Amino acid sequence: MPDLHFTHPRLAAVYDVVDGERSDLLAYLSLAGELGATSLFDIGCGTGSLACGAATAGIAVTAVDPAAASVEVARAKAGAEKVRFIVGPAGAALPLEVELVTMTGNVAQVFLGDEEWSEVLGVAHQALTPGGHLVFESRQPEARAWEAWTTRERFETAAGAVEVSREVTAVKLPFVSFLTTYRFEEDGAVLCSASTLCFRDRQELEAGLAAAGFDIEEVREAPDRPGLELVFIARRP
Numbered sequence: 608m609p610d611l612h613f614t615h616p617r618l619a620a621v622y623d624v625v626d627g628e629r630s631d632l633l634a635y636l637s638l639a640g641e642l643g644a645t646s647l648f649d650i651g652c653g654t655g656s657l658a659c660g661a662a663t664a665g666i667a668v669t670a671v672d673p674a675a676a677s678v679e680v681a682r683a684k685a686g687a688e689k690v691r692f693i694v695g696p697a698g699a700a701l702p703l704e705v706e707l708v709t710m711t712g713n714v715a716q717v718f719l720g721d722e723e724w725s726e727v728l729g730v731a732h733q734a735l736t737p738g739g740h741l742v743f744e745s746r747q748p749e750a751r752a753w754e755a756w757t758t759r760e761r762f763e764t765a766a767g768a769v770e771v772s773r774e775v776t777a778v779k780l781p782f783v784s785f786l787t788t789y790r791f792e793e794d795g796a797v798l799c800s801a802s803t804l805c806f807r808d809r810q811e812l813e814a815g816l817a818a819a820g821f822d823i824e825e826v827r828e829a830p831d832r833p834g835l836e837l838v839f840i841a842r843r844p
């Protein structure tokens with residue numbers, strides 16, 4: 608079950624503003640060009656920024672996310688009319704044949720259990736044509752990003768000003784839990800979203816990919832977050 612900030616219509620509507628500038632997605636688009644991909648399956652597409660950007664660039668895109676409110680936001684974006692959006696888990700998009708599968712925005716970390724993680728890798732593998740690529744990122748546990756996660760910020764959105772505060776509630780590696788509180792100034796509404804992410808290390812992620820039948824072609828530093836995140840480029844043989 609995705610977190611409230613993806614499933615609540617009011618929170619999904621402010622996700623893009625709160626998430627900020629997304630140069631990470633440009634790196635994925637340029638990687639799609641580098642790999643020569645003409646078709647893409649975006650798992651955990653959220654508000655669809657990558658899906659719509661890739662479709663606008665001429666790539667045939669299927670995008671899936673279980674959070675209907677986020678997909679609703681995605682459907683209103685330029686380029687969305689060219690995307691096949693599906694509300695549901697990754698497997699709901701099968702059968703599928705694509706040259707590239709992506710998981711942007713650290714989607715890989717929402718799969719908490721090993722079984723859940725190997726299942727999504729299996730779906731990616733089934734969706735790819737032989738020689739196709741799976742590309743995703745994951746925060747490196749060594750960088751301890753959560754130590755800088757207690758924040759309070761105010762954002763101007765189309766729905767008025769929103770104050771967003773975040774507090775880390777538990778660190779029991781590989782799991783880190785945090786609570787994000789949204790206060791809408793317009794009517795004083797307060798909504799709290801509780802999250803837990805799994806921080807797998809490079810070795811574990813590589814072992815999971817190999818067990819799912821992938822060859823690992825390259826592991827890069829995330830261009831926008833060097834030292835904090837790794838980008839895995841794996842290939843279905």
Ligand SMILES: C[S@@+](CC[C@H](N)C(=O)[O-])C[C@H]1O[C@@H](n2cnc3c(N)ncnc32)[C@H](O)[C@@H]1O
Nearest residue numbers: 609613651652653672674696697711712714717
């Ligand atoms: C941090 S957001 C990233 C969204 C988008 N990829 C981006 O880069 O903005 C994580 C996304 O994972 C989705 N998610 C949560 N559980 C999922 C699951 N079991 N299968 C697929 N997506 C899931 C959430 O609904 C949310 O949209």
